[in-house]
Amino acid sequence: MMRSKRCPNDNHGRMVVRIRFCPSCGEVLNKDIVASPKCPDDAHARMRRSRSTYCMDCGAGLQQGSPAGR
Numbered sequence: 001m002m003r004s005k006r007c008p009n010d011n012h013g014r015m016v017v018r019i020r021f022c023p024s025c026g027e028v029l030n031k032d033i034v035a036s037p038k039c040p041d042d043a044h045a046r047m048r049r050s051r052s053t054y055c056m057d058c059g060a061g062l063q064q065g066s067p068a069g070r
C-alpha cells in the first residue's frame, strides 16, 4: 500500500485498531468496524476539540464544518 503523504497518526502502525477512520487523514483503518451512519454534533464537537481532522466513526471532515446542515 502506498501513501503519497505520511500520516503522523499512530493508529496506522498498530495491529489492532478500534476505530474505523483515521482522525488525522480520514483513511479507513479498520474496515471491520461499521461506520456510524450519523454522529451526534456533540461527538463531532468533542473530536474537533481534540484536534481531530476527521471523525473516527463516520469519516466526516470536522474542520470544514458540515456543508449539508441536517
Ligand SMILES: [Zn+2]
Pocket: 007, 008, 009, 012, 022, 023, 024, 025, 026, 027
Ligand atoms: Zn491517517
Ligand SMILES: [Zn+2]
Pocket: 036, 038, 039, 044, 055, 056, 057, 058, 059, 060
Ligand atoms: Zn462522525
